[in-house]
Amino acid sequence: MAKEKVTLTLDSEQLGELRRLIDARSLSSTVDEAVRAYLAHQRHLDAVDRWLDELEQRFGPVDADAQTWAAGVMERWDAAARSSEVA
Numbered sequence: 001m002a003k004e005k006v007t008l009t010l011d012s013e014q015l016g017e018l019r020r021l022i023d024a025r026s027l028s029s030t031v032d033e034a035v036r037a038y039l040a041h042q043r044h045l046d047a048v049d050r051w052l053d054e055l056e057q058r059f060g061p062v063d064a065d066a067q068t069w070a071a072g073v074m075e076r077w078d079a080a081a082r083s084s085e086v087a
Contacts (some may be wrong), residue, residue: 018030
């Protein structure tokens with residue numbers, strides 16, 4: 001895979017923490033891995049959005065109660081994901 005050198009401006013505290021966490025490993029490969037994971041996540045979200053659009057076209061719009069329920073599920077999922085990141 002071809003590589004390209006770039007210059008990034010990062011939060012100093014976050015960069016310091018990252019360097020402490022990765023120790024002797026390559027900062028470039030760690031950032032590359034993080035970007036790869038972020039892109040995979042975004043592709044997944046895009047696929048879900050397309051799927052939901054298809055469902056809406058086929059079955060009609062989602063009612064407000066279902067949207068409220070789904071938002072609650074996502075909020076709990078996000079909260080759980082954030083708490084596991086801290087641990």
